[in-house]
Amino acid sequence: MLRWLLEPGLFANPSVRTALVVGAVVAVVSAVAGIFTVLRGQSFAGHALTDVATAGGAGASLAGVAPLVGFIGGGVVGAGAMDVIGVQRVKGRDIATGVVLGAATGLAALFLYLSTTHSSATGTTQSILFGSIFTVQSSTVPEVAVLSAVVLLTLAAIGRPLLLSSVSPELASARGVHLRTIGLTFMVVLAVSVGLSAIVIGSILSTALLIGPPASALKLVRRFGAGVTLAIGLGLVATLLGIVLAYDSYYWSSSHRGLPVSFFVVVVVVAEFVLSSLIFRWRRARVPVVVHVVVADHPEGWH
Amino acid sequence: MTLEHMSEEGSELLRVEDIDVAIDGREILTDVNFRIDHGEFTGLIGANGSGKTTLFRVILGLQSPVRGRVTVHGEALSRSNRSIGYVPQKLLLDPDMPIRARDLVALGIDGNRYGFTRRTRADHLAVDEMLSAVDALAFADRKVGGLSGGEQQRVLIAHALVSRPELLLLDEPLANLDPGSAQEIISLLHQVARQQHVAIFLSAHEMNPLLPVMDRVVYVANGHVASGTTEEVVRPDVLSALYGHHVDVLRVHGRVLVVTGPESDEGSTRADHPELVVE
Amino acid sequence: MTNAWISGTIVAVLAGAVGFFVVLRGASFPAHAIPNGAFAGAAGANLLGINPLFGLVSFAVMAALGIGVTSRRTRNDVATALSLVLMLALGAAFLTLSTQYEPAINALLFGEILGVSSSEILPVVVLGVCCIVALVVLFRPLVFTSVTPELAEARGLNNTLIETLFLVVLALSTALTVPVVGALLTFSLMIGPPAAARLMSSRPSRAIALSIGLALLTVWLSIAGSYTFNLPIGFFVGTLGAVLFLGARLWGSRRARSLRLVIA
Numbered sequence: 090m091l092r093w094l095l096e097p098g099l100f101a102n103p104s105v106r107t108a109l110v111v112g113a114v115v116a117v118v119s120a121v122a123g124i125f126t127v128l129r130g131q132s133f134a135g136h137a138l139t140d141v142a143t144a145g146g147a148g149a150s151l152a153g154v155a156p157l158v159g160f161i162g163g164g165v166v167g168a169g170a171m172d173v174i175g176v177q178r179v180k181g182r183d184i185a186t187g188v189v190l191g192a193a194t195g196l197a198a199l200f201l202y203l204s205t206t207h208s209s210a211t212g213t214t215q216s217i218l219f220g221s222i223f224t225v226q227s228s229t230v231p232e233v234a235v236l237s238a239v240v241l242l243t244l245a246a247i248g249r250p251l252l253l254s255s256v257s258p259e260l261a262s263a264r265g266v267h268l269r270t271i272g273l274t275f276m277v278v279l280a281v282s283v284g285l286s287a288i289v290i291g292s293i294l295s296t297a298l299l300i301g302p303p304a305s306a307l308k309l310v311r312r313f314g315a316g317v318t319l320a321i322g323l324g325l326v327a328t329l330l331g332i333v334l335a336y337d338s339y340y341w342s343s344s345h346r347g348l349p350v351s352f353f354v355v356v357v358v359v360a361e362f363v364l365s366s367l368i369f370r371w372r373r374a375r376v377p378v379v380v381h382v383v384v385a386d387h388p389e390g391w392h
Numbered sequence: 393m394t395l396e397h398m399s400e401e402g403s404e405l406l407r408v409e410d411i412d413v414a415i416d417g418r419e420i421l422t423d424v425n426f427r428i429d430h431g432e433f434t435g436l437i438g439a440n441g442s443g444k445t446t447l448f449r450v451i452l453g454l455q456s457p458v459r460g461r462v463t464v465h466g467e468a469l470s471r472s473n474r475s476i477g478y479v480p481q482k483l484l485l486d487p488d489m490p491i492r493a494r495d496l497v498a499l500g501i502d503g504n505r506y507g508f509t510r511r512t513r514a515d516h517l518a519v520d521e522m523l524s525a526v527d528a529l530a531f532a533d534r535k536v537g538g539l540s541g542g543e544q545q546r547v548l549i550a551h552a553l554v555s556r557p558e559l560l561l562l563d564e565p566l567a568n569l570d571p572g573s574a575q576e577i578i579s580l581l582h583q584v585a586r587q588q589h590v591a592i593f594l595s596a597h598e599m600n601p602l603l604p605v606m607d608r609v610v611y612v613a614n615g616h617v618a619s620g621t622t623e624e625v626v627r628p629d630v631l632s633a634l635y636g637h638h639v640d641v642l643r644v645h646g647r648v649l650v651v652t653g654p655e656s657d658e659g660s661t662r663a664d665h666p667e668l669v670v671e
Numbered sequence: 672m673t674n675a676w677i678s679g680t681i682v683a684v685l686a687g688a689v690g691f692f693v694v695l696r697g698a699s700f701p702a703h704a705i706p707n708g709a710f711a712g713a714a715g716a717n718l719l720g721i722n723p724l725f726g727l728v729s730f731a732v733m734a735a736l737g738i739g740v741t742s743r744r745t746r747n748d749v750a751t752a753l754s755l756v757l758m759l760a761l762g763a764a765f766l767t768l769s770t771q772y773e774p775a776i777n778a779l780l781f782g783e784i785l786g787v788s789s790s791e792i793l794p795v796v797v798l799g800v801c802c803i804v805a806l807v808v809l810f811r812p813l814v815f816t817s818v819t820p821e822l823a824e825a826r827g828l829n830n831t832l833i834e835t836l837f838l839v840v841l842a843l844s845t846a847l848t849v850p851v852v853g854a855l856l857t858f859s860l861m862i863g864p865p866a867a868a869r870l871m872s873s874r875p876s877r878a879i880a881l882s883i884g885l886a887l888l889t890v891w892l893s894i895a896g897s898y899t900f901n902l903p904i905g906f907f908v909g910t911l912g913a914v915l916f917l918g919a920r921l922w923g924s925r926r927a928r929s930l931r932l933v934i935a
Contacts, residue, residue, distance in 0.1 A: 128490075185920075187862060189913050191856060191912045192910050193909070194855045195906040195909020195913075196909070198780075198903040199902060199903065201781070205777070214777055215767075249504070249505055250506060252499065253504070256499070257480070260480065260503070260551065264503055296756055297757075300749050304749040304753075311492060312495065315490075348768070351760060352764040356760065359753050359757050362750070366750075
């Protein structure tokens, strides 16, 4: 089975090696940022950031700048805008945000079209929207590493106040945690994570890597710490397996047309989610409902 | 815990001086004055909407008063006041939130600490100790979201106490409990307060369950406050002055009933005085 | 070019009308998901070399019915996001396998004013007219079940049936809209004008007329702009949609303010 999975030349190929490293790093960052995102119910904010990141990446590409700059820049601007407008806790049903994001998508359309017609580079649309991990420049790798380290360190540093404010803003507030500052810091961290994963999986699909593995993990564990570990594991599996399968797919048909990494990553993420949902339901069906009988000691009169 | 403020009974812990509070221009409370001493059990009694939560927010530093000041040990409030713990009425929680009761209590120790902290053995022991004190060990490892109201409350109390505050604020802890559970919580609080040398300040709209344990009452009505022992405060003359119209106080079998008089105008109804409901 | 105007007009009328009910029923998720499904269908048809309209319609209807079936149970934010993304990924995969990647993907995602060819214009018109007729017939029951489903049920209307019919009409309208404005901008066109219309009028008949009018305005301006400046139509649709909505918001708040002044 392993031999089927690892087509010849997989590890010898330098771009694959780079992809595996970058992919692994991004998977870890996405999982950690993602678990807080899901915990805080901010999946839609994450999705909104990807739309703005798309416009940013497309714009950067047009300007001849590295897409990573555009992805992150666009995301950070989006995070700031959302904080100003106050949409941190907005649910996906909100129409206003959806319509305004339409403008971001429209901008992306414009930039992508202009860059396709005005430059000789091909495949810009695919790489911006659906990822370009096999064509990542080796110069980008240290940038990705540094930014990932910054994200992880920041999350570790604000981890406990962030967790407490996600569980209960009231309790956090009473303990002197500045909810607004934490919220904004997290949004910016999230924007950077989204930007980083856009390189691997494309801006449009990066939501999957952000919230999929954490959501799957949360269905299976009880403790937060275990949730983080499992989310990282699931994210790594999805990304690395996605890369391997994408490489292999070149050999599957005689036309040597491979499928994009992002496609496989999304498929694995969805499979993980379906599986964990099934396990969750199966577990819940097995355990009998515990009826809590509270035996109240009624003291006679007042003591 | 600061050693020079060890809980000497009778020494002042919290003082609220000449506080006026307004929200959006509307006056909520005027001329509030009272103090709480170490180890005291104080009840904040008032109807729904009388300003109890607002007063708590002022004490916690979350709401600025228009006038007056709050001091703890004679010093002004700071945002993350280690001396005051807070138990909100209820946690609005996603039942799937991956936080066990134990974890929530642990966050009471370091939930506001930035930086890279590791929990020590001492921390874990403190958590266990507090869970035991509130009788929550049985469900310590269950998700907080899946606990009943009463169980959650114990966990919240443990969360607030684990950082060893000197004053514990509880926002309407008895509101959604049946009389039996309410009694349990009151006994628990009374016991824990003694063990942990903590002063208790809890708000309620019904004072009768608290009568056996209250050292002091802060009675809020009509935007004003009267404080003192129950005998000093729960009297027709004091309460009438507070409400602004005639009020009778009946004592029946050790319970207190505050009743509006026949010439009550201003349309005050039973709904304004829930303590009129006979137990 | 005439094809562009014809298909654009039909699409605008449909988007304005169907979108009105999408907003009324709070059906954001289907409005987001079905275009992505249609995209996958078109990409698949492209790969198989069959008529893209067939792919669009079949996948859109499947997605709609799928949503209808699962909407009974509680919907999870994460589950919805993942299903949206899965369909996009599927479409991308289909396109990668075909030979015409770059032009096809831009057209399907961001729109193409010449997206409807002469051979397709007739089925488009027929389908479009069918949907419009269906909406006219279902108008009152749709309004009733959208606003107060319990009362509607009490009066003998079958909520499930109406919901299913609505989703099918939504799917067909989406299938027609995606080739013109693009899968990623279909949501904008279906939500922007109706949401703006609702801010300007609360009477259903007036609001739906406004919604159709604004959608027509959006599409016509977008076609004109795209043709004149040789830029993707999706850009204009997205920008105009947001501008219209924000404009209506401002207009609505100014009207409320002036009303407050009158009363006070």
